[in-house]
Amino acid sequence: xxxQVLALRNLIRSDAPLIHNITxxxxxxxxxxxxxxAGAKPVMAYAPEExxxxxAAADALVLNIGTLSSATNEAxxxxxxxxxxxxxxxxxxxxxxxxxxxxTESAAMLLQELDIALIRGNSGEIASLxxxxxxxxxxxxxxxxxxxxxxAAKLAASRQTTVCMTGEVDVITDGSNTLTVHNGSPxxxxxxxxxxxxxxxxxxxxxxxxxxxxxxxxxCAYYGVCAEAAADRQPFPGPxxxxxxxLDMLQQLSDEQLNQQLIIKEAAL
Amino acid sequence: xxxQVLALRNLIRSDAPLIHNITxxxxxxxxxxxxxxAGAKPVMAYAPEExxxxxAAADALVLNIGTLSSATNEAxxxxxxxxxxxxxxxxxxxxxxxxxxxxTESAAMLLQELDIALIRGNSGEIASLxxxxxxxxxxxxxxxxxxxxxxAAKLAASRQTTVCMTGEVDVITDGSNTLTVHNGSPxxxxxxxxxxxxxxxxxxxxxxxxxxxxxxxxxCAYYGVCAEAAADRQPFPGPxxxxxxxLDMLQQLSDEQLNQQLIIKEAAL
Amino acid sequence: xxxQVLALRNLIRSDAPLIHNITxxxxxxxxxxxxxxAGAKPVMAYAPEExxxxxAAADALVLNIGTLSSATNEAxxxxxxxxxxxxxxxxxxxxxxxxxxxxTESAAMLLQELDIALIRGNSGEIASLxxxxxxxxxxxxxxxxxxxxxxAAKLAASRQTTVCMTGEVDVITDGSNTLTVHNGSPxxxxxxxxxxxxxxxxxxxxxxxxxxxxxxxxxCAYYGVCAEAAADRQPFPGPxxxxxxxLDMLQQLSDEQLNQQLIIKEAAL
Numbered sequence: 001x002x003x004q005v006l007a008l009r010n011l012i013r014s015d016a017p018l019i020h021n022i023t024x025x026x027x028x029x030x031x032x033x034x035x036x037x038a039g040a041k042p043v044m045a046y047a048p049e050e051x052x053x054x055x056a057a058a059d060a061l062v063l064n065i066g067t068l069s070s071a072t073n074e075a076x077x078x079x080x081x082x083x084x085x086x087x088x089x090x091x092x093x094x095x096x097x098x099x100x101x102x103x104t105e106s107a108a109m110l111l112q113e114l115d116i117a118l119i120r121g122n123s124g125e126i127a128s129l130x131x132x133x134x135x136x137x138x139x140x141x142x143x144x145x146x147x148x149x150x151x152a153a154k155l156a157a158s159r160q161t162t163v164c165m166t167g168e169v170d171v172i173t174d175g176s177n178t179l180t181v182h183n184g185s186p187x188x189x190x191x192x193x194x195x196x197x198x199x200x201x202x203x204x205x206x207x208x209x210x211x212x213x214x215x216x217x218x219x220c221a222y223y224g225v226c227a228e229a230a231a232d233r234q235p236f237p238g239p240x241x242x243x244x245x246x247l248d249m250l251q252q253l254s255d256e257q258l259n260q261q262l263i264i265k266e267a268a269l
Numbered sequence: 270x271x272x273q274v275l276a277l278r279n280l281i282r283s284d285a286p287l288i289h290n291i292t293x294x295x296x297x298x299x300x301x302x303x304x305x306x307a308g309a310k311p312v313m314a315y316a317p318e319e320x321x322x323x324x325a326a327a328d329a330l331v332l333n334i335g336t337l338s339s340a341t342n343e344a345x346x347x348x349x350x351x352x353x354x355x356x357x358x359x360x361x362x363x364x365x366x367x368x369x370x371x372x373t374e375s376a377a378m379l380l381q382e383l384d385i386a387l388i389r390g391n392s393g394e395i396a397s398l399x400x401x402x403x404x405x406x407x408x409x410x411x412x413x414x415x416x417x418x419x420x421a422a423k424l425a426a427s428r429q430t431t432v433c434m435t436g437e438v439d440v441i442t443d444g445s446n447t448l449t450v451h452n453g454s455p456x457x458x459x460x461x462x463x464x465x466x467x468x469x470x471x472x473x474x475x476x477x478x479x480x481x482x483x484x485x486x487x488x489c490a491y492y493g494v495c496a497e498a499a500a501d502r503q504p505f506p507g508p509x510x511x512x513x514x515x516l517d518m519l520q521q522l523s524d525e526q527l528n529q530q531l532i533i534k535e536a537a538l
Numbered sequence: 539x540x541x542q543v544l545a546l547r548n549l550i551r552s553d554a555p556l557i558h559n560i561t562x563x564x565x566x567x568x569x570x571x572x573x574x575x576a577g578a579k580p581v582m583a584y585a586p587e588e589x590x591x592x593x594a595a596a597d598a599l600v601l602n603i604g605t606l607s608s609a610t611n612e613a614x615x616x617x618x619x620x621x622x623x624x625x626x627x628x629x630x631x632x633x634x635x636x637x638x639x640x641x642t643e644s645a646a647m648l649l650q651e652l653d654i655a656l657i658r659g660n661s662g663e664i665a666s667l668x669x670x671x672x673x674x675x676x677x678x679x680x681x682x683x684x685x686x687x688x689x690a691a692k693l694a695a696s697r698q699t700t701v702c703m704t705g706e707v708d709v710i711t712d713g714s715n716t717l718t719v720h721n722g723s724p725x726x727x728x729x730x731x732x733x734x735x736x737x738x739x740x741x742x743x744x745x746x747x748x749x750x751x752x753x754x755x756x757x758c759a760y761y762g763v764c765a766e767a768a769a770d771r772q773p774f775p776g777p778x779x780x781x782x783x784x785l786d787m788l789q790q791l792s793d794e795q796l797n798q799q800l801i802i803k804e805a806a807l
Contacts, residue, residue, distance in 0.1 A: 018407045026566040026582050028295040032461035037508045042461065043365070043407040044295050047338045050371035057368070057406055069585045069609075071338075096581070099595070102588035137595055138556045138581040190789065192570035192580065238786025239575045248507025251459065287676045297564040301730035306777045311730065312634070312676040313564050316607045319640035326637070326675055340607075517776025520728065 001179075001264045004209075005218040006255050011208040013039035017059035019203050020083075022046055022076050024066025024095060027193030030243070034197040037250035038222075040204040051075040052082035060203035061088055063114075064196055066095035066139065068106050080114040089117035089206045093199040097121065098128030098136030111159055117212045119155070120164040120199040123148040130155040140189075149267075153178065162212040164202060166195060170220040171267070172213055179217040182263040183224025185231040190239040191246075198223050201250075221262040226250050228261060270448075270533045273478075274487040275524050280477040282308035286328035288472050289352075291315055291345050293335025293364060296462030299512070303466040306519035307491075309473040320344040321351035329472035330357055332383075333465055335364035335408065337375050349383040358386035358475045362468040366390065367397030367405030380428055386481045388424065389433040389468040392417040399424040409458075418536075422447065431481040433471060435464060439489040440536070441482055448486040451532040452493025454500040459508040460515075467492050470519075490531040495519050497530060539717075539802045542747075543756040544793050549746040551577035555597035557741050558621075560584055560614050562604025562633060565731030568781070572735040575788035576760075578742040589613040590620035598741035599626055601652075602734055604633035604677065606644050618652040627655035627744045631737040635659065636666030636674030649697055655750045657693065658702040658737040661686040668693040678727075687805075691716065700750040702740060704733060708758040709805070710751055717755040720801040721762025723769040728777040729784075736761050739788075759800040764788050766799060 018041045023031055028044055035042040045054040048071070055061045061083040063076045083090050092114075094107035107129060110116070119129065124136040130151040149171045156163040157175030165171045170181040188194040202219040209215030230245035231237075287310045292300055297313055304311040314323040317340070324330050330352040332345045352359050361383075363376035376398060379385070388398065393405040399420040418440045425432040426444030434440045439450040457463040471488040478484030499514035500506075556579045561569055566582055573580040583592040586609070593599045599621040601614045621628050630652075632645035645667060648654070657667065662674040668689040687709045694701040695713030703709045708719040726732040740757040747753030768783035769775075 024582070025294050025563050025584075026570050029298055029461060029567055032295050033508060033512070036459055036461060041407050041409050043368075044293070044336050045365075045369070046294075046336055047371060049339065050337075050369035053369040053371070054407075067582050067584055068588070070587065096583075099581075100583070100588040100591040102585060102591070138579050138592075140579050190574055192567060192574060238783075238790050239571060240782035240785030243571070243785075244509035244513055244782055245507075247509030247512075252507050294563050298567055298730060301564050302777060302781070305728055305730060310676050310678050312637075313562070313605050314634075314638070315605055316640060318608065319606070319638035322638040322640070323676075513778035513782055514776075516778030516781075521776050 001214065001217065002259055002262065004214060005221050005262055006259060008205050008208055008215065008218045009222050009258065012204050015208065016041050017204050017207040018043060018057065019060050019062060019200055020045060020054050020058035021062045021200055022072060022079055023062060023064035023196060026066060027196040030193040031197050031200050033247055034250055035200055035204065037247050038201055038204060046072055046075050048075050048078055051079035055079040055082040055088065056086050058088060059207035060091060062091045062093065062200050062203045063110060064093040064095055064199060065103055065106055066196065068103060073106055076110060077113060080110065084115045090114055091118045091120060091199055091203040092116045093196060094119065094121050094125045094129055096139040097125045099138060104128055116161045117206055118162045118164055118202060118216050120202055122195060123165055123167055126155060126163060126165045127151045162216060164216040166198060166220065172217045172220065174213050177213060178267040179213060180265045180267045181217055181220040181224060183221050183228060183261065185227040187231050187242045188227050191243050217264050221264050222258060225258050225261045226253050229253055229257060270483065271528055271531065273483060274490050274531055275528060277474050277477055277484065277487045278491050278527065281473050284477065285310050286473050286476040287312060287326065288329050288331060288469055289314060289323050289327035290331045290469055291341060291348055292331060292333035292465060295335060296465040299462040300466050300469050302516055303519055304469055304473065306516050307470055307473060315341055315344050317344050317347055320348035324348040324351040324357065325355050327357060328476035329360060331360045331362065331469050331472045332379060333362040333364055333468060334372055334375055335465065337372060342375055345379060346382060349379065353384045359383055360387045360389060360468055360472040361385045362465060363388065363390050363394045363398055365408040366394045368407060373397055385430045386475055387431050387433055387471060387485050389471055391464060392434055392436055395424060395432060395434045396420045431485060433485040435467060435489065441486045443482050446482060447536040448482060449534050449536045450486055450489040450493060452490050452497060452530065454496040456500050456511045457496050460512050486533050490533050491527060494527050494530045495522050498522055498526060539752065539755065540797055540800060542752060543759050543800055544797060546743050546746055546753065546756045547760050547796065550742050553746065554579050555742050555745040556581060556595065557598050557600060557738055558583060558592050558596035559600045559738055560610060560617055561600060561602035561734060564604060565734040568731040569735050569738050571785055572788055573738055573742065575785050576739055576742060584610055584613050586613050586616055589617035593617040593620040593626065594624050596626060597745035598629060600629045600631065600738050600741045601648060602631040602633055602737060603641055603644055604734065606641060611644055614648060615651060618648065622653045628652055629656045629658060629737055629741040630654045631734060632657065632659050632663045632667055634677040635663045637676060642666055654699045655744055656700050656702055656740060656754050658740055660733060661703055661705055664693060664701060664703045665689045700754060702754040702758065704736060704758065710755045712751050715751060716805040717751060718803050718805045719755055719758040719762060721759050721766060721799065723765040725769050725780045726765050729781050755802050759802050760796060763796050763799045764791050767791055767795060
């Protein structure tokens with residue numbers, strides 16, 4: 001898959017796909033800057049009055065429930081249906097699913113009503129959507145349970161979608177085929193929005209790929225290598241500089257370094 | 270105009286004008302930090318219950334429709350009318366006008382109902398407000414059409430306002446007189462909110478100037494030279510560091526460097 | 539108190555308390571990143587539908603009225619009552635109280651309806667809540683009036699709470715006992731959200747302390763020494779880098795430096 005990762009990364013830079021984000025108020029700025037750095041174009045539009053128009057003009061749509069409200073719920077449904085109608089891929093980031101019933105039910109409602117190309121979440125969120133009795137507190141992942149990858153595959157199969165469960169190893173599965181990505185940095189857990197931004201970058205990759213499975217795996221590898229490169233830069237350490245370096249590397253990472261460091265494997269579940 | 274740019278920049282630092290921003294959720298933090306760095310005081314207040322009180326206490330009001338909703342539409346109208354009543358200048362940033370009819374119509378409604386001192390936008394947004402068949406996708410400028418400056422002058426004349434159309438060259442026009450500013454850095458396009466922050470900084474300059482035309486041109490020159498200085502600093506390149514350096518330079522830029530690098534010209538349209 | 543400050547700082551790192559923030563849209567990202575850097579876990583949840591569930595699962599709740607709306611007012615009440623019911627400390631940051639009657643009344647309503655463990659504000663906000671004729675313009679502190687500390691003690695006594703009034707010297711008082719903290723950096727005034735983040739960090743300290751008075755004083759000392767360390771790092775000066783260094787130091791500050799630089803005194807009012 002090395003060539004596909006490089007090809008997708010460069011397609012994003014040449015095509016500048018427009019990514020429509022309906023996301024949480026914590027990560028809007030970081031998400032927009034991360035998408036620009038990767039070569040894509042972000043747009044945020046939350047009003048029910050324009051959600052359909054903006055989604056229809058976009059190359060991918062990201063629905064992130066991190067600071068959900070009934071108003072954004074409505075905008076997500078409107079935008080999602082417009083995207084489905086025009087064949088535009090929809091990415092769901094179920095932030096904090098399992099932490100409150102409002103979040104769990106909102107995520108389930110979006111899964112029920114929309115055709116979702118990719119669900120990107122941490123192990124607790126994925127387990128919660130798969131129906132496990134996951135213990136989710138706040139919006140951070142706890143240690144992945146032993147059967148996390150099986151939960152992901154079960155969720156993908158039952159919902160006929162692709163699941164990207166990120167953690168120390170990222171697992172991307174459509175229920176039949178599974179890829180694992182072995183890149184990243186522990187520093188990603190020290191900043192807010194690292195997972196949210198990955199969801200939006202996965203949207204950019206999927207907008208240029210025939211396969212959500214391969215698009216999401218390529219996005220995880222690219223993002224993980226950028227994080228590795230950011231953690232190697234000076235001055236470090238500290239989450240302030242890590243965040244700055246990560247934005248730098250999303251733009252400046254060389255194809256050579258990406259090719260050399262990315263690790264994607266086929267896995268049997 | 271060199272002396273006026275320096276004088277205005279230092280008036281902002283000594284007076285610390287209060288700039289009331291009703292702006293989009295992507296750029297709130299960057300806008301507030303940029304205003305502090307320039308020496309002004311930001312305040313964000315969106316609730317209809319307090320929008321009039323806050324606008325009446327401010328030195329300028331910025332209305333930015335980047336993540337519009339019907340609720341913020343209402344707050345913008347209330348704040349704008351209070352500002353007009355008290356003679357406080359109102360700056361409109363029509364983010365994404367032309368991209369959806371909701372945005373185009375909201376911007377037109379604000380222009381109709383309020384006395385706007387300055388419209389600050391990119392070429393697509395300005396062309397859209399001027400009634401051209403501009404193709405606007407998302408919130409980023411496409412290449413400026415050949416007649417962009419004429420569109421800006423037409424819009425300024427028909428609305429009896431001043432228009433600041435930013436791009437590789439910034440065009441500021443009141444329909445009769447036109448200034449161009451030849452400062453800036455391509456890196457401004459790599460980060461989110463660069464235009465939004467300029468709108469708020471223009472508000473600070475206009476709050477201390479007799480002429481929106483000269484105030485906006487001075488703001489563009491100051492902001493452009495800060496961007497040039499930021500792009501020259503180490504470590505660079507990358508959008509993460511560029512953003513950090515830009516905030517630094519908005520505060521630390523010397524009068525000498527500003528005086529030496531700023532380029533403002535009178536133009537015939 | 540030196541040992542208690544160190545002990546609390548390290549308890550936060552080992553326990554990772556979950557801090558539920560209902561805060562303003564300007565500072566969400568900086569607050570979340572600052573809490574992560576300090577070792578706590580942030581969560582933002584604003585919807586009335588989930589505010590009670592999230593607050594009940596948290597270790598402390600922060601209510602910040604910086605960009606208030608009637609909807610967030612409602613969510614704050616719901617979350618605050620749930621927190622009170624479960625014995626979870628509630629911290630109020632009355633941003634801009636005194637600047638508009640909507641803010642002043644909203645803060646007064648929250649103080650009336652909820653059991654507040656700590657009020658954290660600047661001198662103008664505290665004076666306004668104490669009933670003084672404070673002149674508050676926007677959301678920034680003016681020079682502290684001579685009787686500011688007396689106002690803080692009066693407010694604490696009348697509301698049976700603890701007040702943390704931050705400024706060049708931080709005053710923490712429960713009406714009977716008063717501590718002052720003599721750490722910090724003038725650069726904190728050059729960035730947005732410095733006070734808001736301190737409120738959330740105080741929440742983390744109070745979640746691990748038997749005394750809001752001591753918890754808040756420890757938080758002020760830790761935060762102030764981090765600011766001092768940030769202002770000493772290279773490259774500086776400038777608010778862009780100061781913000782990055784501050785996030786770094788919240789994570790990386792050594793116990794030795796904290797112990798050596800922190801200054802907390804008992805004060806007689």
